[in-house]
Amino acid sequence: MIKVLMVCLGNICRSPLAEGILFSKVDNDKVSVDSAGTGGWHIGELPDQRSIDVAKNHQLDLSNQRCRKFSNSDFENFDIIYVMDKSNYKDVVSIARNEKDKQKVQLILNEVYPKQNLDVPDPYYGGANGFENVYQMLDEACEIISNKLLES
Ligand code: 4NP
Secondary structure, eight states: OEEEEEEESSSSSHHHHHHHHHHHHSOTTTEEEEEEESSOTTTTOOOOHHHHHHHHHTTOOOTTOOOOBOOTTHHHHOSEEEESSHHHHHHHHTTOOSHHHHHTEEEGGGGTSTTOOOOOOOOTTSOHHHHHHHHHHHHHHHHHHHHHHHHO
8 A cells, every 4th residue: 555645734625635635646555644733723524615715626535535734644555645735735744754754755736847836725724716726736736746656
């Protein structure tokens, strides 16, 4: 089993979408997908309604997801940790225990635009269109990730 973790700030907007999208594209007997946030404001909550709605528009159901906070035990429990932006990268890497932990952490859009270190913009304070935009970015990245995982 390859274990993939999606991480954003709140774990209610971007990383739940990334989790749902990748989950829908992989063999669930071979790849597990989870998500977490670096911040703890929404622990135990459902994803943001706008993420639930945009996912539903694309035939994905996020209603089984509950927010949790990233912890350093996640470095043990996951093989790949995809972060949504450079701020998440800094926060996650800052609690890495060693170089092996650090190497697990990747900016998700580097799968689409290698080495450009682009951010998935935080849609939390914007309108609904921001969520569709995020969906499209994550769908493109997860398509590439799922194909890579097939080869590994
Ligand atoms: P996310 O968006 O990181 O994509 O889940 C956010 C959601 C909530 C907050 C920040 C970002 N917040 O500050 O509550």
